[in-house]
Every structure is written in structure tokens, then in C-alpha cells.
Amino acid sequence: MFRRCLLPRHALRLGYRRTLATVAQGEYAKRRLTYPISVAPMVDISTPYFLELLHIISGGQRYAYYTEMHFAQAILTHQSHLHAYLGPPRPNVVVQLGGSDPNVMARAATCLEERGYHEININVGCPSKAVQHGQFGAVLMKSPELVRDILRAMQSSVSIPVTVKCRLGVDHLDSYDFLHSFVDTLGAFPHLIVHARKCLLKGLSPKQNRMIPPLNYERVYALAEALPDLPITLNGGIAEPEQVTDALHKVDGCMIGRRVMDSPLFLQILDQEIYNTPEDAVKSPIAIIREFLDYAQILPEEPDYNTGRWNLPPLTVLSKPLVKLFSGKPGRDFRRELQIQLQKTKNYDLESPVTQALLAANLITDASQLQHPNPHLHSHPCRATAA
């Protein structure tokens, strides 16, 4: 039952497979990014627990995982327990920051570097009212000199890469020339991610701003041609492996948001079709849940939690990423059953409500199916990879 949802939805013709395999071998246009494919920053989605799930699904070698946007000031406030607040630093995790004060952004960058984080991205694309109120996010596209100053302040404070994620434009500033000049003003930096649609600061909600302004990939490709020294990642509307391959022939990277939000197992489709992972090496949803439960079990032992510097996440927040592992009716049943079970739970224990919900949704027939095949062989991904 689980295997079916792991299989690619479209046929793999030989020629098609060959194109994808070429990308896996690195014969695409530029080869300048360690992780050409990335999972986008998404507020309330890209939590430490979601990133943990992605690591369990596909490890840390293939994709960069961006955290949700964090206010620079919040990084300073939470500096004593950043590993719990953001998740552990890993080479493929990029922390996204929002802010407009170069000094605060630079101090936040320093904190992140000191705590072992490997890369920082500046949000210059979020159109939400709260973010506009703070004069950062997409509104910053109207002040390229300020973005340049923020970048410079951060770059002179840290040696880890500081990158930028922006839109094609904002409001009436939406021509190719505007985009080119915006990027030009920023000076040298190592990586630009472009959400390939403009945004409107008034009249559209953030959700509408991710759907209504039309995508324009050609403009991003034109920018990449005009700025051959700047690694560029295309973002927006990418939902199939062919789109990934296509983009990687024209730009350095491809960032995927909602497709992974709605179905984290999309990474397994990419694993198989782009990285040629054999089907029997792909984990089942139940095996993934097993590993996630192990992670949840040792979470209270992490220093930031057990020294009381930061509270454990509510079980509803911790378990939220799991419900997207099943699509269709089983997924709905699992989500509903899990909510019911979590309401009854008195202890900080995810295993029992998840097991009951899987049983009630007929996703397992016996609790023993959630046990390790060989407990002695088991090693927890957190212990293996946490820096």
C-alpha cells in the first residue's frame, strides 16, 4: 500500500531517464552549488521538526533545506538555545533571516556562525503585512542600497556564505531592467534565489502573492545569462522532476516549496528520478515515522531542552510534518485520528498517539509493525549528524 504512493506518477521512458541521469552526474549547465536542489523556506512549515523529517526521508547529501524565516532580532533573543530554536546546524541547512537593520542582521549572522550554522539567506521576497510593517521582506526590493548595506554588514561580520532570495519585482517595479539593476546594486555575493513572479504589496494576501502574479522563468534565465558569475536558483511552481531537470540545464539551482510541503515524499521521487536511487533503498512511510519517533523520544535530552533554556514543542507542532506522509483518504484519517489521540495524551510521548492513529487509519494492522527490525543495528540520524 505504501509503495504505491512512492512510485513516480508518470512513465519513465528510457530517453527521459537518460536526461535525468545526466543531471545526476552533474552535467548540467553550471555545477557551482553543492546542493543544486533545495527546499524553500516556509513560515510555520519549515520548522526544525519538518527539516528533521526531510533529513530522515532523504538524508543530508542531496538537498539544501531552508529554515522558515526568522527575524534577526529573534536570533539575538534566542541565542542561548539556537539549536532547539532552529534545529541543529548541518552543512545543508540554510537559516533564513528577515530584517532591515544592517547592524542587527550582522549581529544575528555572527551568532549563527558562532553556533555552527553553515549558511544564511536574506529574505527579500515576503509580502506579508507584518513584514512590510518591519520594512523588510519584499518591500526591501524598493531599497536596493539598503539591501546592499545589509549584505555588506553581514559579509564583513561572518565568513559563512550570505545569500539573497527575492522576487522578480515588486508593485510597478517589475521590468527586467529593474531586476538586473537591483541585483547589480547588491555587489558581490555567492548565490541568488529568485521566486519567478513579482509581488504586490497591497491588495493581495501572501497566499495570493504566491499564485496570482504570473510566473516568468524566462526572465530568471535571462538574468542568469547576463550575470554569468552569479549562481542563480529558480523558484516558483516547480512540481515535477522534468521541471527540475529543465531548470538545471539553464540555471545553477532549483528551489521547491509547496510541492514538498504538500508531499515531503516528493524528495523520494527526486531521489529516484534525478539521483537514480534504487527503489529498494527508498524508505517506507512507516520506517520514516519510526525514525521520527526515535528523534522525538530523544529530543528532551538535547541540551537546550534538558537544561531548561527552551521549552519542548507541543506534540501537535512536533507531529505536524508527519501527517503529509500519506496522501488521499488514509492521510485524512491519520490526521484526524492523530488529533484525537493527541488530545488524550497526558505525557510527553509521541509514540503512543501516533501508533494508535496509524492503527485507526488502517495504515498498520499491528503495533509491532512500528518496531525496529533489528534494534541493535539502529542508529539515530540526529546523533549521527548533529554538529
Ligand SMILES: Cc1cc2nc3c(=O)[nH]c(=O)nc-3n(C[C@H](O)[C@H](O)[C@H](O)COP(=O)(O)O)c2cc1C
Ligand atoms: C506556507 C508558506 C510559507 C512561506 N514562507 C516563506 C518564508 O518564510 N520565506 C521566504 O522567503 N519565502 C516563503 N514562502 C515562499 C516560498 O519560499 C516560495 O518562494 C514560494 O512558495 C514559491 O515556491 P513554490 O511554488 O515551489 O511553492 C512561503 C511559502 C509558503 C507556501
